[in-house]
Amino acid sequence: MNAAAIPQQKPKLFSLPTLDAIGAWLLAIVWVSPLVFAVWAAFHTPDGALSFKLNAPLTLENFRVAWDSAPWPRYFLNTTLLVTVILIGQLTLCTLAGFAFARFQFPGRDVIFILVLLQLFILPEVLIVENYVMISRLGLFDTIFGIGVPYMASAFGIFLLRQAFKSVPQELEEAARVEGCGWFGVLWRVYIPAARPTYLAYALVSVATHWNNFLWPLIVTNSTSTRPLTVGLSLFGATESGVNIAVVSAATLMVIAPLFVGFILFQRQFIQAFLRAGIR
Amino acid sequence: MSNASVDLERRRIALYGWMLLAPALILLITFAFLPAFETIWASLYSKGTIRRPSQFVGFENYLTLFSDPAFKKVVINNLIYAGITIPVSVAIALGMALWANAQIVGRGFVRAAYFTPTMLPMIAAANLWLFFYTPDLGVIDRITALFGLPSVNWLGQQETALYSVIGVTIWKEAGFYMIFYLAALQTISPELREAATVEGAGRWTYTRRVVLPLLAPTTMFVLVNAVINSVKLIDHLFILTKGGPDNASKLVLYWVWEMAFAYFDMPAAATMTTLILVVLGVVAAIQFVVLERRVHYR
Structure with missing residues (x-):
């Protein structure tokens, strides 16, 4: 019976996926088309961009115009600093908290853990008004640290690291203790190395998230010296009258380029990272 | 070991535990719990002016809000926005995952x-889509013109603005949810498929009876994320419509932003924020109850 079933399966596997492939490809083409058109527009003159003539002359002029009309290097620097500050803060705080939740028994721990998980729903995005007041009160308005600090105690990061630490075999910890490690030594030498894939996944997700974040940075920044790329890009598009679609496309491509190139190069790792971060 | 030293050891561990938690807890209190309570508190006070300081007004802000036609409009908009983006993007995500998991040519590209x-940042996504929605010259109007259809000001008219925004959100989100379905699909044992084939089940039956039930927990997780995103994803409004024309595409959180930072009406913003927190709290409660039945958080 088995032997009969398997050869039957063969042609089925072969004929059906072609239809699937067509559907999958059509959807994929629709999905990348906005990006493809932006690339098209960015490399053509404004007239050529909208004519859709395949032989329209190519130009880099849009990139030059876009680059000259806003302090992009500063925005790039700000975004880089911002994602770095956030990541360092998150890794430190979430490691300590995740370790406490995973390996310390103390009264009140489980209640606190539920409270931490609640933060997944009390989003920083929703509390923009009061957080703005809080940041101003603390004198952190219009500082990179001020943009980053509300995200540092990430419930998501704490949760992920707690899970990772929990899956570390207790024997490893005991072995390290026999060799004279204290709590910090155990954390540093045993748990952190064991959770390396989780750290990598979390770091990729964090950098991608905060590279792209917009609303909160818009609210707490007020000057070129702190504004991240996304806010810079929105201001750029806002001067609609003078700026044409080709230049906006060029600017948009410049902003997404670093993350995008990173994504293309490390595609597998990125998707794995999102997977790992998503599976609870 | 004596009782006293066991007790001492336990206290030492508790102390260490709290010390490790302290930095994260302080930040969570400062930027999540305290602001949440302050929001609720602020929603019970009137707007202060130079002559009249703000005073306790109970639920008056809520009553004012409920009688405001703009509030009704914005809430209905957000319900339509959630009601369309959530099922459509989750369904597309599922389709994408099934395809991206199938043996097809060029799977990597797909x-x-x-x-x-x-x-992509939502802001950049919105810029890309501007090119599609521009009347006359945009990609969509070019294509519809081939079929002799008239040009449409997609973002500039009340009938289409919200749906144009919804289109961008679906495009942005579906691929993200796909990832979770893809992960779940890869954990399904191939033997199940073989068994189904032996039993004579077709592909559709196999998908409906075996795959979909196995994906139920993933769907739950994705749905919760989708609900949260339908509240917090408003970046594209800043580029595409600014909530207009005439509130036609305004969403709840954008309204909060506008009240607080354009009209400086803090009590109104706090009142709406409180309502959003209540909704998110209900979502959280549902998730906790559902997940409680499975051993998820162990």
């Missing part, structure tokens, strides 16, 4: 194409 919008 996967990357689906996932690409996830990597």
Whole structure:
């Protein structure tokens, strides 16, 4: 019976996926088309961009115009600093908290853990008004640290690291203790190395998230010296009258380029990272 | 070991535990719990002016809000926005995952194409879509013109503005949710498929009876994320419509932003924020109850 079933399966596997492939490809083409058109527009003159003539002359002029009309290097620097500050803060705080939740028994721990998980729903995005007041009160308005600090105690990061630490075999910890490690030594030498894939996944997700974040940075920044790329890009598009679609496309491509190139190069790792971060 | 020293050891561990938690807890209190309580508190006070300081007004702000036609409009908009973006993007995500998991030519490209919008900032995505929605010259109008259809000001008229915004959100989100379905699909044992084939089950039956039930927990997780995103994803409004024309595409959180930072009406913003927190709290409660039945958080 088995032997009969398997050869039957063969042609089925072969004929059906072609239809699937067509559907999958059509959807994929629709999905990348906005990006493809932006690339098209960015490399053509404004007239050529909208004519859709395949032989329209190519130009880099849009990139030059876009680059000259806003302090992009500063925005790039700000975004880089911002994602770095956030990541360092998150890794430190979430490691300590995740370790406490995973390996310390103390009264009140489980209640606190539920409270931490609640933060997944009390989003920083929703509390923009009061957080703005809080940041101003603390004198952190219009500082990179001020943009980053509300995200540092990430419930998501704490949760992920707690899970990772929990899956570390207790024997490893005991072995390290026999060799004279204290709590910090155990954390540093045993748990952190064991959770390396989780750290990598979390770091990729964090950098991608905060590279792209917009609303909160818009609210707490007020000057070129702190504004991240996304806010810079929105201001750029806002001067609609003078700026044409080709230049906006060029600017948009410049902003997404670093993350995008990173994504293309490390595609597998990125998707794995999102997977790992998503599976609870 | 004596009782006393066991007790001492336990206290020492508790102390260490709290010390490790302290930095994260302080930040969570400062930027999540305290602001949440302050929001609720602020929603019970009137707007202060130079002559009249703000005073306790109970639920008056809520009554004012409920009688405001703009509030009704914005809430209905957000319900339509959630009601369309959530099922459509989750359904597309599922389809994408099934395809991205199938043995097809160029699977790598297909996967990357689906996932690409996830990597873009919403602001950039909105810029890309401007090119599609521009009347006359935009891609959509060019295509519809081929069929002799008239030009449409997609973002500039009340009938289409919200749906144009919804289109961008679906495009942006589906690939993200696909990832979770893809992960779940890869954990399904191939033997199940063989068993189904032996039993004579067709592909559709196999998908409906075996795959979909196995994906139920993933669907739950994705749905919760989709609900949260339908509240917090408003970046594209800043580029595409600014909530207009005449509130036609305004969403709840954008309204909060506008009240607080354009009209400086803090009590109104706090009142609406409180309502959003209540909704998110209900979502959280549902998730905790559902997940409680499975051993998820162990």
